[in-house]
Amino acid sequence: MTHQEIQTVLFLLADGALTLDQKHQVESHLQTCASCRQALAQWSQISPVLFSKPSLSEVQEDRLVSAVLERIRVKSSASRLFSPENALRWIFPLVGSAMAAAWVFFYVVPSTPELSSLPAADTDYYSSSTPEAVSNQWNAMPAAYHEDMVVSMIKE
Numbered sequence: 001m002t003h004q005e006i007q008t009v010l011f012l013l014a015d016g017a018l019t020l021d022q023k024h025q026v027e028s029h030l031q032t033c034a035s036c037r038q039a040l041a042q043w044s045q046i047s048p049v050l051f052s053k054p055s056l057s058e059v060q061e062d063r064l065v066s067a068v069l070e071r072i073r074v075k076s077s078a079s080r081l082f083s084p085e086n087a088l089r090w091i092f093p094l095v096g097s098a099m100a101a102a103w104v105f106f107y108v109v110p111s112t113p114e115l116s117s118l119p120a121a122d123t124d125y126y127s128s129s130t131p132e133a134v135s136n137q138w139n140a141m142p143a144a145y146h147e148d149m150v151v152s153m154i155k156e
Contacts, residue, residue, distance in 0.1 A: 001025050
């Protein structure tokens with residue numbers, strides 16, 4: 001291993017996370033490299049402070065677990081759909097959406113002629129079943145529409 005590779009795994013030696021082969025290589029490097037020995041010594045002093053395990057008695061652990069579980073129970077019981085807290089989250093968007101839909105259907109659609117006009121009651125779209133009538137309708141259509149229609153029939 002090179003010096004840079006040893007520096008990247010040096011702290012794993014103190015944590016005991018190296019393989020046996022890696023451990024031997026790092027230890028032999030430490031015999032000859034003062035800067036790595038110094039870094040490992042500093043890490044050995046700092047690591048217990050940074051990563052110390054909390055020491056709780058069994059009673060304290062039980063109290064902590066009970067407190068956390070109680071908070072979870074309180075949260076889950078408060079998260080009912082029709083609770084006052086949740087009603088504010090869904091009732092206003094629901095009412096707003098309903099008002100917007102009503103505005104579109106009762107104001108925008110009737111005031112827009114393209115949207116509110118219906119075909120005449122006597123219009124029969126399927127009455128031209130004779131080949132001559134179909135041919136006349138086809139010839140009356142623009143050429144671009146012919147292409148679109150052929151492509152859509154091919155796709156089907």
